Amino acid sequence: MYLHSILLSGFKTFPVRTQIKFHPGITSIVGPNGSGKSNIVDAILWAMGEGRSSLLRASRMEDVIFKGSSSRSALSRAEVLLNFVQGEESLTIGRRIYREGDSEFLINGSSARLRDVQDKLREIGIESREYVVVEQGQVETFLNMSPQERLVFLEALA
Amino acid sequence: MYLHSILLSGFKTFPVRTQIKFHPGITSIVGPNGSGKSNIVDAILWAMGEGRSSLLRASRMEDVIFKGSSSRSALSRAEVLLNFVQGEESLTIGRRIYREGDSEFLINGSSARLRDVQDKLREIGIESREYVVVEQGQVETFLNMSPQERLVFLEALA
Amino acid sequence: YREKIERAFLDLKDEYSRLFSAVAEGEALMEFREGLHVSVRFKGKNFQPLSMLSGGERALASLLFYIALFRIKPAPFLVLDEVDAPLDLPNVQKLINLIKELRKDTQVIIITHNPATARHADFIYGISMPEDGTSRVYSMRAEELFNSTG
Amino acid sequence: YREKIERAFLDLKDEYSRLFSAVAEGEALMEFREGLHVSVRFKGKNFQPLSMLSGGERALASLLFYIALFRIKPAPFLVLDEVDAPLDLPNVQKLINLIKELRKDTQVIIITHNPATARHADFIYGISMPEDGTSRVYSMRAEELFNSTG
Ligand SMILES: Nc1ncnc2c1ncn2[C@@H]1O[C@H](COP(=O)(O)OP(=O)(O)OP(=O)(O)O)[C@@H](O)[C@H]1O
Numbered sequence: 350m351y352l353h354s355i356l357l358s359g360f361k362t363f364p365v366r367t368q369i370k371f372h373p374g375i376t377s378i379v380g381p382n383g384s385g386k387s388n389i390v391d392a393i394l395w396a397m398g399e400g401r402s403s404l405l406r407a408s409r410m411e412d413v414i415f416k417g418s419s420s421r422s423a424l425s426r427a428e429v430l431l432n433f434v435q436g437e438e439s440l441t442i443g444r445r446i447y448r449e450g451d452s453e454f455l456i457n458g459s460s461a462r463l464r465d466v467q468d469k470l471r472e473i474g475i476e477s478r479e480y481v482v483v484e485q486g487q488v489e490t491f492l493n494m495s496p497q498e499r500l501v502f503l504e505a506l507a
Numbered sequence: 508m509y510l511h512s513i514l515l516s517g518f519k520t521f522p523v524r525t526q527i528k529f530h531p532g533i534t535s536i537v538g539p540n541g542s543g544k545s546n547i548v549d550a551i552l553w554a555m556g557e558g559r560s561s562l563l564r565a566s567r568m569e570d571v572i573f574k575g576s577s578s579r580s581a582l583s584r585a586e587v588l589l590n591f592v593q594g595e596e597s598l599t600i601g602r603r604i605y606r607e608g609d610s611e612f613l614i615n616g617s618s619a620r621l622r623d624v625q626d627k628l629r630e631i632g633i634e635s636r637e638y639v640v641v642e643q644g645q646v647e648t649f650l651n652m653s654p655q656e657r658l659v660f661l662e663a664l665a
Numbered sequence: 666y667r668e669k670i671e672r673a674f675l676d677l678k679d680e681y682s683r684l685f686s687a688v689a690e691g692e693a694l695m696e697f698r699e700g701l702h703v704s705v706r707f708k709g710k711n712f713q714p715l716s717m718l719s720g721g722e723r724a725l726a727s728l729l730f731y732i733a734l735f736r737i738k739p740a741p742f743l744v745l746d747e748v749d750a751p752l753d754l755p756n757v758q759k760l761i762n763l764i765k766e767l768r769k770d771t772q773v774i775i776i777t778h779n780p781a782t783a784r785h786a787d788f789i790y791g792i793s794m795p796e797d798g799t800s801r802v803y804s805m806r807a808e809e810l811f812n813s814t815g
Numbered sequence: 816y817r818e819k820i821e822r823a824f825l826d827l828k829d830e831y832s833r834l835f836s837a838v839a840e841g842e843a844l845m846e847f848r849e850g851l852h853v854s855v856r857f858k859g860k861n862f863q864p865l866s867m868l869s870g871g872e873r874a875l876a877s878l879l880f881y882i883a884l885f886r887i888k889p890a891p892f893l894v895l896d897e898v899d900a901p902l903d904l905p906n907v908q909k910l911i912n913l914i915k916e917l918r919k920d921t922q923v924i925i926i927t928h929n930p931a932t933a934r935h936a937d938f939i940y941g942i943s944m945p946e947d948g949t950s951r952v953y954s955m956r957a958e959e960l961f962n963s964t965g
């Protein structure tokens with residue numbers, strides 16, 4: 350399965366429903382400082398179940414909802430959908446959060462729990478978020494980890 | 508006074524006595540990864556009295572002495588001299604360290620204490636090391652500091 | 666289980682070692698005792714504590730680790746956000762070549778400010794932010810990339 | 816003494832604010848209560864906690880702070896090690912222009928992998944490391960820089 354598209358709606362600097370299609374191979378994302386590139390990475394991590402708001406550069410999870418700009422007012426909910434495809438098969442993992450704090454996961458449109466999402470991701474070959482995402486400024490993470498912490502990579506391989 | 512030259516001898520990747528001349532204006536230093544650019548920055552910080560080996564990417568202060576390479580054996584001492592010039596005036600701040608751990612400061616060739624060096628530097632307009640050096644990977648330091656820690660900059664201005 | 670972990674360790678140790686000597690022309694050692702220990706040395710240099718390596722050397726050592734993992738067990742995708750920032754041009758090129766080898770099994774998404782990196786991609790997306798704090802996404806071709814970064 | 820600190824604060828607050836709106840087309844606020852508090856917003860955006868800014872925005876906000884300090888009280892030199900790594904090309908250009916303004920009072924030494932930054936220098940030193948773990952320094956001219964980085 351490959352990541353076919355992501356849909357961001359109300360997430361950080363994506364107040365307008367935005368779909369980004371991906372293809373197999375190498376995709377490069379470029380643009381000015383502060384334009385939203387790392388926000389896309391945050392969206393992917395968040396939809397995959399990231400629970401630590403600090404890893405998404407947020408103090409509280411609700412901070413990922415678009416907070417308004419000079420010409421738009423804040424929104425009250427955020428949603429991200431990740432669509433994986435393989436031939437005829439399609440899998441959509443989604444997450445929503447409301448400003449009051451309620452948050453839910455979705456698998457193919459149906460409500461799900463975090464552990465269901467993690468199981469589904471493992472099924473398609475994504476053992477852990479650390480395995481598939483290297484965040485900005487985090488390239489040295491592997492070296493900075495303690496020898497014990499690095500075992501998570503051996504577990505992902507085993 | 509401006510930094511006229513630095514002399515590195517036995518310091519990190521400078522086993523051979525090396526003098527680098529500087530001029531007023533803008534100097535750019537370029538080169539491959541691991542070639543020694545940041546080591547020059549460490550030398551400047553060290554000669555100015557940096558006491559925290561971790562800020563010089565060393566575990567113990569003796570680690571700044573050239574430890575050998577595939578074709579050279581380790582050395583037993585390191586020395587760095589910073590030469591400041593203004594018209595006819597010249598000021599040389601130096602520091603030496605021996606593998607047994609002894610370390611000494613020099614001002615114009617004579618033995619001095621750390622506080623003499625700091626006083627001399629303040630005389631020529633260098634209030635603190637933080638004020639004049641932004642180390643690799645440390646550009647966000649100011650933002651990451653607590654509001655209390657940032658007061659050192661106001662003190663430097665006052 | 667214990668056996669699987671030891672097996673994974675041996676595969677990783679070999680792959681990382683092989684990559685390191687091929688790409689960094691140095692040597693990488695891994696040890697498994699109460700955790701995963703790593704020691705590297707670059708061409709012409711001796712083994713040193715990891716903290717003494719340069720910013721670019723640390724980035725390369727870390728990236729080669731990810732590449733080694735993906736060669737043993739590819740995941741569907743790999744997202745890399747500005748990992749090429751500390752690398753010199755020859756090392757950026759080495760990274761690109763390794764990413765190209767991964768691409769048959771893994772979809773790589775790389776965010777970069779470096780046109781040298783971006784132009785090797787199969788697809789390029791530009792993100793812009795006109796005045797209103799709202800991100801806009803549009804696809805670009807390699808020629809457009811060079812015109813916009815002048 | 817207390818008065819000197821408050822005076823320094825007011826100078827810094829004004830200078831930083833002026834720089835930020837001129838260079839980042841945004842707004843910067845500083846407060847002095849039990850410490851130095853800073854709040855910034857970039858063009859078209861609202862004020863946000865500093866942690867939510869992008870890597871390049873944080874680098875720029877931090878660098879503008881240094882520039883503001885040096886405009887009020889220049890030190891003999893300023894050493895910048897790869898501070899341009901997270902910046903996009905327009906922001907690199909803004910940084911270079913600010914550095915050029917500082918140069919009459921301050922000697923700036925900037926380490927960089929970006930030829931766009933290096934070519935604006937009055938002097939360029941190249942550091943190389945032939946096989947033996949030993950650094951060699953040689954002066955370069957801007958034309959040579961472009962040939963070597965191809
Ligand atoms: N909830 C939110 N509402 C509105 N804006 C937000 C929100 N969260 C983050 N932002 C804005 O997103 C911007 C950061 O975007 P991002 O980190 O994606 O930039 P980037 O393209 O990666 O830039 P760089 O090249 O500097 O890394 C910041 O200006 C921040 O203020």
Ligand SMILES: Nc1ncnc2c1ncn2[C@@H]1O[C@H](COP(=O)(O)OP(=O)(O)OP(=O)(O)O)[C@@H](O)[C@H]1O
Binds near residue numbers: 539541718948
């Ligand atoms: N005491 C020492 N003896 C020998 N080599 C040393 C010593 N201390 C550091 N080194 C070596 O110096 C190198 C790092 O140099 P430095 O950090 O100056 O590189 P750099 O030119 O800044 O590279 P980058 O562009 O990646 O930041 C490392 O390879 C390290 O092993």
Ligand SMILES: [Mg+2]
Binds near residue numbers: 388485869870
């Ligand atoms: Mg970013």
Ligand SMILES: [Mg+2]
Binds near residue numbers: 544545720721
């Ligand atoms: Mg360096």
